[in-house]
Amino acid sequence: MPWIQLKINHQAEYAEQIGDMLSANGAQAVTFVDAKDTPMYEPKPGEVLLWPDTQVVGLYDAEYDMQRVINQLEKSKILGKGFNHKLDQLEDKDWEREWMENFHPMQFGERLWICPSWRDVPDPKAVNVMLDPGLAFGTGTHPTTSLCLKWLDGL
Template sequence: MPWIQLKINTTGSYAEELGDALMESGAVSVTFQDTHDTPVFEPLPGETRLWGDTDVIGLFDAECDMKAAVAQLEQHPLLGAGFHHKIEQLEDKDWEREWMENFHPMRFGERLWICPSWRDVPDENAVNVMLDPGLAFGTGTHPTTSLCLTWLDGLDLTGKTVIDFGCGSGILAIAALKLGAARAIGIDIDPQAIQASRDNAERNGVAGRLELYLPHQQPDGLQADVVVANILAGPLRELAPLISVLPIQGGLLGLSGVLASQAEGVCEAYRERFTLDPVAKKEEWCRITGTRK
């Protein structure tokens, strides 16, 4: 079905209040967009990160009376009569298909390719992971996933056991298995992530070597040669006592989902038990790796 878009330009400090006003005037959804097309990165815990110049965009049903919606918005103290806005008709699209068409095979490191399940692989001789992210996070397009995949590609995983803590789509665990790991264990709090990981493992022919657990189901004393956790800085700090015991002595740890400005705080939480490597950075994100003492 077609939609109508109403766009208001404001500043970050007023964006959320105007977003609420758009919802009250009949919008079915509201998004915030940088006026200058600057991407917004993952916010800090509890933070809504907005730009200095922000477009607040309300999406309305095509049958909505936009004159009435605008009249209601004119009563808002931040807007007033004749406030500046732009109304556009949006064409109807199959957004899932459009996303699929723009998701291309990607190379990480020397050997590894992540390939959408609906596209042909670019190199039959490479290590190819066929991925359908489904309802779970993890396609390789985000810098944190890219950092983790490149790290795994650079390791000798032959015969090793790998734990993917916060497995999402299963991309890291499956990549580890395709890179030579004998066994991988995926842990996630979201049942949809467990299902997506299972489906992707079957698609890649490694389901028999991938164990998947919700946190309350994981076995006691679980350990691995390599542990990777691509989540967020807050949980990485809070769960440090739990994550730190997962690698065996001399085992490797890889952490991401961390903004560069958060790296030192995460390092501090793990420094006592790990010999840490220099922090690797990609755009505003970073990866922290180390060896269990």
């Protein structure tokens, strides 16, 4: 099914309220994104950090009446009449498979390869570990994972 994204850039202090307004006005999902490429460090336990300039993105069914949503949001004190926003059309995709396109075999050290099951093994004579990215392993790109795998290759 095709989708429409409603994007609103605002200050972090109002981002969650705007997200709640999008949800109350039919958004199927709400996401908070960095609007200005600001570095963010690990929050303390229980702390929710948003970027000083946060983009709030609401995802709507393409058939949804977006003008009605905009009209409702214009009534809020936070946004007001004529608030700055952007609407983007998203084409339908097989989202469950789309993320897989970004993962390729990765080499660690000289002989060790971590290979997703849906990709060909680049070097059949190497030590090839068939391991799909997920909750347990992740993607293998984290620096500590990479260091551990390089160390393992050296053994």
